[in-house]
Amino acid sequence: MIAYVGDFGLARFLSDVPQTSLVGVKGSTGYIALEYAMGAKASTQGDVYSYGILLxxxxxxxxxxxxxxKDNLSLRHFAKLSLPKRVMDIVDPVLLEEAKVSQGSGNHTNTRKRMHACLISMVRIGVLCSANSPRDRMEMKDVVTEMHAIKDLYLGVRIHQDEQVMSQLSGEDPSYLSYY
Structure with a gap:
């Protein structure tokens, strides 16, 4: 759970730098937006891509x-294939164990449903943020709004809305999948 990334905010620093090659763009391999390889100028959408990969x-x-x-399988494609029914299959067991410890005792069935819905939503956001085309990526303001909603759902802040939200996110209502 240690991020080795420092790409976020590149657009702010590099937006005025003439871009004729990747020499001006610095970042961690795998986190750099794909359009930079084609000589595109650093942009906030490139930062969104990096955030999606990190998520x-x-x-x-x-x-x-x-x-x-390898062999045409990327982290994004791997995650996208898991949506929505197989997300729990790709979750790091350490993450699940830490979640059990932090939740303590209580209604484990409801907690597991909330966690499942939150993980589906997080993977969905990561997939949308790391779309190949910058115009298909989420706006960061929408990411922030959704991530706050995920946190509230996970912590049980909005209990009265949980069942409806979990139904939508768990795949029983697949309308959210139309995003990608």
Whole structure:
């Protein structure tokens, strides 16, 4: 659970730098937006891409350059294939164990449902943020709003809305999948 990334905010520093090659763009392999390889100028959408990859990395505990990601399988594609029914199959067991410890005693069935819904939503956000095309990526303001909602759901802040939200996020209402 240690992030090795320092790409966020590149657009702010590099937006006025003429970009004719990747020499001006610095970042961690696997976290750099794909359009930079084609000479695109640094942008906030590139930062969104990096954030999406970081978010996806946290779920399975595997980075974008992990040995398992080869032969046209990327971290993004791996995560996207898990949506929505197989998300729990890709979650790092350490993450699940830490969640059990932090939740303590209580209604384990409801807690597990909330955790499942939150993980689905987080993977969905990571997939949307790391879309190949910058115009298909989420806006960061929407990411922040959704991440706060996920936190509230996980902590049980909005209990009266939990059942409806969990139904939508768990795949019983697949309308949210139309985003990608």
């Amino acid at each position: 996806l990395e946290m779920i399975p505990g595997k980075g974008p350059t992990d040995d398992m990601f």
